[in-house]
Amino acid sequence: MDLEPGGVKNSKMKGVGSDSSKDMIFRADKIDLKNLDAQLEKHLSKVWSRKSEQERPKEVWEIDLAKLEIRYAFAHGAFGTVYRGIYDNQDVAVKVLDWGEDGVTTAAETAVLRASFRQEVAVWHKLDHPHVTKFIGASMGTSNLKIPEDSSSTHGENSPPSRACCVVVEYLPGGTLKQFLFKNRRKKLAFKLVVQLALDLSRGISYLHSKKIVHRDVKTENMLLDRFARLKIADFGVARVEAMNPSDMTGETGTLGYMAPEVLEGMPYNHRCDVYSFGICLWEIYCCDMPYPDLSFADLSAAVVRQNLRPEIPRCCPSSFANIMRKCWDGNPNKRPEMEDVVRMLEAVDTRKGGGMIPEDHTPTCFCFTHPRGP
Structure with a gap:
């Protein structure tokens, strides 16, 4: 088989170079590179599909x-x-x-x-x-x-x-935590269940942080429930191993409403951005409601960063639980507790006296709506 420079058959290149087949010269501007690339990609795709799956070494996580x-x-x-x-x-x-x-x-x-x-x-x-x-x-x-x-x-x-x-x-049949809270938006949850869900989530995040993993998108939509309403963290699409240098972790990663001020500003951050998001989740679990439902992206971002805006904690919320929220969503990440400390704080919350959220359309049996309670 006669090949000219570049390995191309001269019989396939009529009209491309000079008229002399002996001294054939190819002009690059006459070759349809786009078409050749497309054919090469198609060929490689077939080879990849046929050989790669059969011959390449299996990863430890690959399924049958x-x-x-x-x-x-x-x-x-x-x-x-x-x-x-x-x-x-x-x-x-x-x-x-x-x-x-x-x-x-x-x-x-x-x-x-x-x-x-x-x-x-x-x-x-x-x-x-x-x-x-x-x-x-x-x-x-x-x-x-x-x-x-x-x-x-x-x-x-x-x-x-x-x-x-x-x-x-x-597969977890209970759906997402967000769906569960929405279903209970009118009757609310018993305080014992509120604290249990909070403990499940805090223990999961604490485990991730112990492995130097920052989830970066902690929200109720990314939490799943089993048939017994036990919570499990899901979706690690934006999770990453925590950088040794905080300046290596920047960018607005996460979901609006749950993102810490330092993340919203594009500043360096660390695992404590998850602690902030957890604090918002605590409020959501207790209230069975959405934080900031009426604010636009721009208004919410500015208010969280510059005005220290946070969801309003109902007066009927037990102070032990409300204080954990406030500590977790502190604007200064260095003042936020570690998740292992949050677990201990939640374990110390007394759930024997109720304290669950009172639906707005119910007549309160306590005076939490008429007399302010201390923090």
Whole structure:
């Protein structure tokens, strides 16, 4: 086979170079590089799908796809879709991330998705705690993910990508903590349950911090409940190992309403940003309500940072519990307690005398709405 410089057959390049086949010269401006790149990408994709999954070394967290059965979708978000499924005879939730092969997502956005996936798996697969959702395994960039067509079209979603990655975790039937609180927004929760949920969450976060992991998106939507209303932390998409130098951890990462002032300002921060978010969650668990429902992003950010705005604590809230909220959401991160100290403070709260939130449409049986109580 006759090849010219660059390894290209001269028989394939008619009209590209000079008229002499002996001294063939190729002009780069005449070669359709875009088309060649597309063909190369297509070829590599096929090779990657065919060989990579079979021949590359398995990661310790990789699942056996033959044991995974995906049933139906039950949650959708910007990250992708969460499905109900069975893995090795166990009920599981399968979070499928889109690799960005929809023709719309940019290369940069695709890179972010892939990095987020790797980061989540790297963090989650090493965790083992009763208040952290159990990680079962993951599959990176597989083309063998069998998703029922009818489930992928639920809520108008597009078909899953040809190369999808997924995270498989234990399935918790109680839904998210946010959903649970919303269901109880009128009757509120018994104070004993309030403190128990707070303890579950504080113990989970304390465990993460002991492993030098900052969750960075502590909120009720990222907490799941089992059938006994035991809470487990979920979603480690933005979690990361804490940097030794706080200046290495900057940027507005998290969810508005839960983000600490230093995070909102783009200042260096550490694990105590989780403590602030936990304080907001405490208020939400006690009140079964949303903090700052009527403020815009700009107004809320400015008020939290410059005016020290925090949710209003109801007068009927026991002082022991209210004080923990205030300590956790202190504007100065250095004054916030460590989560292990928060656990001890919550364990000391007396739940025998009630103290749960009184619904606004109920006639109060105490004088908490008529006479201010001390802090």
